[in-house]
Structure formats: structure tokens, C-alpha cells
Amino acid sequence: MASIAARPTRREQRREETIREIQVLAMQQVAADGPDAVSLNAIARTMAMSPAAIYRYFDSRDALLADLVVTYYDALADALQAATGEWEKPVDQLVALARATRRWALDNPNPYRLIFHTSSGSGQDLAPERTIPASSRSMDVMLGVLAGVASTASDGGASGRDNERLDAQLRAWAARSRLPDLPTRVLELGLICWTRLHGVVSLELGHHLASTGIDPALLYEAEIHMLIREAAGADPR
């Protein structure tokens, strides 16, 4: 009976609980002192474990960070999939995806900072074999939606310029990240969508938009509107 065989042992359950507790404490450090403050030794002290014991759960600080990064990239991708799944028209899906990105960031400021305001989230410095596939899930959703919005009649990149170097790099990136095979114009739009939404959200999280007195939601909606026009290739006014 598979259901009984698959049930975790008491020992495994304890291990899972300990791992979750370590992750919760790590995110408390992110919340209190920023993403750079995460320390396995400090977590071990809080849990009254020996420094050696905690390494039975995570080989290194980087392994813990990679785990957190993958967890939160997955959560973000889930949120984006759920939001776009509620709509049929690509334009509505793009609006829903953009709003869900901001909503997720505001609801999860510390995970957002961990992923986007440190090099941990890029996978360069820790475990690219885990973090790149995780981050690609969100990009998959974004590219699928943009492919629907983008005017297929258009040639050239989103930026309207022939740029063979950029096109070659976009194709290599899509292949390496196992992203769908799409026109380079759509791949470029995916990156531009990603950087633009991040630009507003990141400054909102740092209270930079609060200091202007401008409602970030209004600026964000304006940027979504411009993104749609950019993707659809319509007149920008």
C-alpha cells in the first residue's frame, strides 16, 4: 500500500520541522536586518543547537539561501499563474500578471528583497542549477502572456532596432533557461516587462514613491498601459 509506504517516518517529520524552523528564523533575520544578515550560526544559537548540528540540515549559508530563493520564486510563479489563469484575453492576462507581481511583492516584502535586492536570487553566487529553473517559471508565464499580446506582424526587436548581438543573446538565454521558443521580440519584451515592473515595485518597497506623495498604484497602472502599447506595437499616445 503506497500511501502507507510513502508516509514520512517520525524522524523524517522532525527533520522537516527543523528545516522549516531554520527557514522561518532566516526570514526573521532578513526582516530585521536585511538579506545580508542571514547567519547559520546565529540561527543555531537561537535554536539552542551546536553550530556543527545545524550543518546537518544545510551544508552552508548559501544552501539555506538557495532553498529560500527557490521557495519564494515558486510562490511568485504560483501567484502569477493563478492570476493569469482567471482571464482569457492576453491583454487582460498581462494586466492581471502585472498586478499580481506588485501584490505579491507588497504582501511578501522580505522574500521580494531576498530575491531581487541581493545576488542570492540571481543564482550566480549560489546554486544556479536550482535557482534558474525556479526563476524561469515566472518568466514562462510572462512570455506566454506577452506572446499573445505582441503583434506578430512586427519584425525587429521590441526596441525597434535590428540588433543581432542582443537577438543572439536572447536566444541563448531562452535555450539555457528552457524557456519557450519565441520570437526575439517577445523575449526582449519579457525582460523589459520584468525590469519595468521591478523598477516601480522596488522603489515603492523602499518608500521612494511614498516620498513623492504619488499613489504607486496609479503610476504602476500607467506603466502597465504603456507596456501593453509597447507589446501590441500601437501608437504610444
Next chain:
Amino acid sequence: MASIAARPTRREQRREETIREIQVLAMQQVAADGPDAVSLNAIARTMAMSPAAIYRYFDSRDALLADLVVTYYDALADALQAATGEWEKPVDQLVALARATRRWALDNPNPYRLIFHTSSGSGQDLAPERTIPASSRSMDVMLGVLAGVASTASDGGASGRDNERLDAQLRAWAARSRLPDLPTRVLELGLICWTRLHGVVSLELGHHLASTGIDPALLYEAEIHMLIREAAGADPR
């Protein structure tokens, strides 16, 4: 003789030197452990001062951070002014301004993080009366350039929508920040330019673009090109 009367006393010189040393140590903390790690007490220990003594130089951690934020906003504004001053045509000035923004960030990653990846730079949490005028200097340069690029024939916001709420907030922001009196379309473009450039630069600094294998300079140039089309109101393709 004014030149002699204005010369700082030996005591004043020492005070200036101590303040500079505190600022250098604070930026070393930013570099090592992120912007949240700045600690007056840790700086006092490094300088072999009593915790009480360091408060004769900075009333609080926030006062030190405000000083640093103002210093770096000024440095950024100087860089932008110098870059745009070399050109006559507004479009060339906008390209120069955007490139200078990225160049400054790459040359000054820790000041950039301090200003843009924390709430310190927004002035909300420390000294808005000092940080807002300092940050407005860069925005002044950006708005001046954008006003030259923007099609004055266009009505409505940059986003192409009538949005009375956003327009009212843009006017209030410009008045409060003592920004030039410009059409709301240009004010909106200023914010959009700011968030878009920040979006690319911020992800580049976190090595997120390195993990895609795409040259950030190429993506940045593409975004500059789209910004110019957005500002000029031309067809986006």
C-alpha cells in the same frame, strides 16, 4: 581679511576629519553587510571612541544615514549634470543622462544600494527636509531633458490616459519638491524614466542580468531607445 577669518580652526579641521572617517567606516559597513548593517556603536569601537563621544558628531544613526544619502544624491546629480552638459540636442542629452545613471551606479554600487534599496534614500524615515531637495536635483536634470524631448503637441499623460487623480498628485509632488513647472505629461515621464532606468540597473547590480547571459548594456540601450520614443510620442515600432 575674509580669507583668514574663513579658514577653519584646527579644532574645526579635526572635527571635519572625524566626520569623514565616520562616513568612510559607515560605507565599509554598507559594502560588507548591506545598508541595514550601519551601526554608530560599531564605528565608535573601530575608532576607539566611547559610544557617547560619537554622538557629538552624529545625533543618531539616522543623522549619519541622512548625511550619506545627501552626499550621494549630490554626487549622482553632479554626474548627470556633467553628462547632459556635453550635448545640445535634448535626445542626445537623454541618452547621456541615462548612460551616466548606469555608469554612476556601477561605479558606486554601495552608495546606489544605500540610496535606492533602503528606505533611507526616500527620506521618509529620516530627514525629508534634507533628502528630498537632494534627490530633486537629479530629477530636475531629468525633467529638463525630458521637457525638451517630449512632444508638446501631445495632450493627456505619458500613459495616454486622462487621469485627473494622477495629474493632481504629479502637480503636488512637483510643487512640494520645488521641481520646475512642467506639463503633467513631462512629470509623469520623469517618474517613468526614473523607475525604468532603476529597474534595469538594480537588477544588473544584483547580478540578475548576468544570470541571463545578456549584456546589460544592450538591454539598457534598448530601454533608452523605447523611452525616447515614449517621450517623443512616435510610433513605438
